[in-house]
Amino acid sequence: MRIRFAFFAALFLFGSAVPPAQAEDTVAPPIATTREARLDQLFVDLKRERNEKAAERIAARISNEWVQSGSASIDLMMQWSQKAVEEKKFDVALDFLDQVVTLQPAYAEGWNRRATVHFMMNNFGKSMADIDRTLQLEPRHFGALSGLAQIMAVTGHKESALEAWQRVLSIYPMLRSAQDQVGTLSEELAGEGI
Incomplete structure (x- = not known):
């Protein structure tokens, strides 16, 4: 009984008893270990995510890496x-x-x-x-780009503010405040062009 328990415990702790040659085919891709690799993957995930709350969680993880x-x-x-x-x-x-x-x-x-x-x-x-x-x-610092957009808006440079917000959205498409600002500034600039 002890031998059987030890075998199952080892199996649980160390994975299946698949021979090493076969195990390589079933192993998940390596987890990003460097900070830059983690950030790169998080930015890919952020750009693809279509759920606003999930995107916020990814953005928080990016911010945590930055800090x-x-x-x-x-x-x-x-x-x-x-x-x-x-x-x-x-x-x-x-x-x-x-x-x-x-x-x-x-x-x-x-x-x-x-x-x-x-x-x-x-x-x-x-x-x-x-x-x-x-x-x-x-260059992907969406917080800094948001700050740039705010400064441009406050100083009356609406077109530059719009461009900065659009850059934010190219990195973080689900950022609601950036979406709202792009909509508002686009309408204002279209109205001024009439």
Whole structure:
């Protein structure tokens, strides 16, 4: 009885007793192990997904990948900056984010967060510069593109805002706010052309 139990336990833990040559044909494709590979697959999934809630979950997973800096110090400064933003202490948040982008200039989310704080402070020029750097590092950053679209709209550049929202939708087709903005701006621009 113990031998039979041990056999079934081993079978459960280690898979079927298919010989290795046959097992290769039945093995699922490898799971993306690098951050870039995971992001690439998530973006493919995001573009294909037609359910809004499922797309939101995929977008949240992408955001979770973006926020991982690989440095405990950077992650801590990002947390402190977020707390400062929540307390409306934008200058304090900028101090932390300045350190983040100085210490880890290839970390796109640091630039994106700093762009967001500049936007909240109506520093649109500085926000645009940080958005540009974010998009150089991660061209698929739909959050940065959304920020760009908002700045273009606020500053009266409706055509540029529409183009930015359309770029967002090419990456994240089910983003409801982008869909709404494309519809609204398209109608406004069509009305102005009459």
